[in-house]
Amino acid sequence: MEFSRYFLFFFASLGAFNGVLLAIWIYHKRQAITGAPWLSLLLLMLSVRIGKSVAFYFSPGLSKDILQLGLSACCLIGPSLFSFCFRAQSPDKYRVVLPWHFAAWVFMVALIGYFYPYHSHLELWQSWIYRGSSYVWLGYLLAASWVCRDKLVALWSTPSRLAWRDMPLVVLGGGWLIWLAYYTAAYTSYIMGALSFSMVLYLSVVVYSGAGKAKVKYAAQRISDQQSHELSAKLTHLLDEERLFTDPDLSLPRLARRLGVSHTKLSQFLNQHYGCNFNQYLNRYRVEYAQGLLCQQQNLTMDHVAELCGFNASSTFYTAFKKYSGQTPSQFRASNTAKLSS
Structure with missing residues (x-):
């Protein structure tokens, strides 16, 4: 041979x-x-x-x-x-x-x-x-x-x-x-x-x-405490108050423009202070919002919940939800309903 x-x-x-x-x-x-x-x-x-x-x-x-x-x-x-x-x-x-x-x-x-x-x-x-x-x-x-x-x-x-x-x-x-x-x-x-x-x-x-x-990309760079505080405050306002995370087309560059920083700086900030990338950070917000909808509005279908939270696909919604909550959306709704009825 x-x-x-x-x-x-x-x-x-x-x-x-x-x-x-x-x-x-x-x-x-x-x-x-x-x-x-x-x-x-x-x-x-x-x-x-x-x-x-x-x-x-x-x-x-x-x-x-x-x-x-x-x-x-x-x-x-x-x-x-x-x-x-x-x-x-x-x-x-x-x-x-x-x-x-x-x-x-x-x-x-x-x-x-x-x-x-x-x-x-x-x-x-x-x-x-x-x-x-x-x-x-x-x-x-x-x-x-x-x-x-x-x-x-x-x-x-x-x-x-x-x-x-x-x-x-x-x-x-x-x-x-x-x-x-x-x-x-x-x-x-x-x-x-x-x-x-x-x-x-x-x-x-x-x-x-x-x-x-991605975890070591910005290991040698640091953001000052003042910059971190300012970014955190702006980010909290956009996501908590304006619920920008419900926009399915939200991207790292778009969010960075709203914050007035470069997308590289925003990515570095998320990595340095939250230990995650943009998609992971965004999905945490979306899953928390989904949990509220599942508890408060029992008539919503899972596909509708996924759409309201900003997910482009139901499968992405299911995967993210299970990753951050340890349950599927159906299991979470069922367990919450059982707690309320007991």
Whole structure:
């Protein structure tokens, strides 16, 4: 095996291995990530599928049982991806239906594998199931894109409105890239699917790890106590009195202009005195306001509350609310109602 093939094998197989480790880590952090079990399951199915591809590419005489396992996992990629996107977008909807939906797919794949194993039904697996799993994956990608349509439209029209590190969009975009790599493999190379998974995985890690750099960006700079006092007073007035945080288009530069400072200075101030970035600071205000609305106005829907608080998407509202209160909005309203009635 020449150097280029060694490199391909290392990069592709390492992506599958790291995918399993990342799936375990995400499941361990399931309390902090909405839909984490589904994301873990998606990464696990992708890793099995990618692992099979790498093994088959470098060892065409691979056992038919391993090939069957890889294609079976491929059939489950679409359902797990859709379940994660749906769960992240609508945390309180169809909580029971999604597991049963996925279980039905597992049962069907297991049933076909038991009665029609790969080694004795080559035509079925190499043609129908191989192609069918790809189209099932495509169908669920389209369904997941529809579920995330509000975020996609907002991202397309005004990219600055949406957090560019939004997890459902990263997962959805990665799913599309990997599917396209496999679908076009006939014109490129079969190993492209595995390589694309590794690339998407590592790029996602780089994107999310970039958050840590903001914490030390202004470590060597300080704002005087007088400047801090003045900024704090102005900021409190704008957010507490004018409720500027309810504006869904509020951005760091816009708020900085209202305060009469540069956006760099405002970002430094928030980092230095509140230990958070602009979005985190803003979401705290919005969540506190949402808690008041949920307690005082029982007739408001969750989507309406999210809109009144300035959130662009319901999924962002749910994620922020759970992060800062430890409960979903529905759980918070239910517990508050129980306290009032007792």
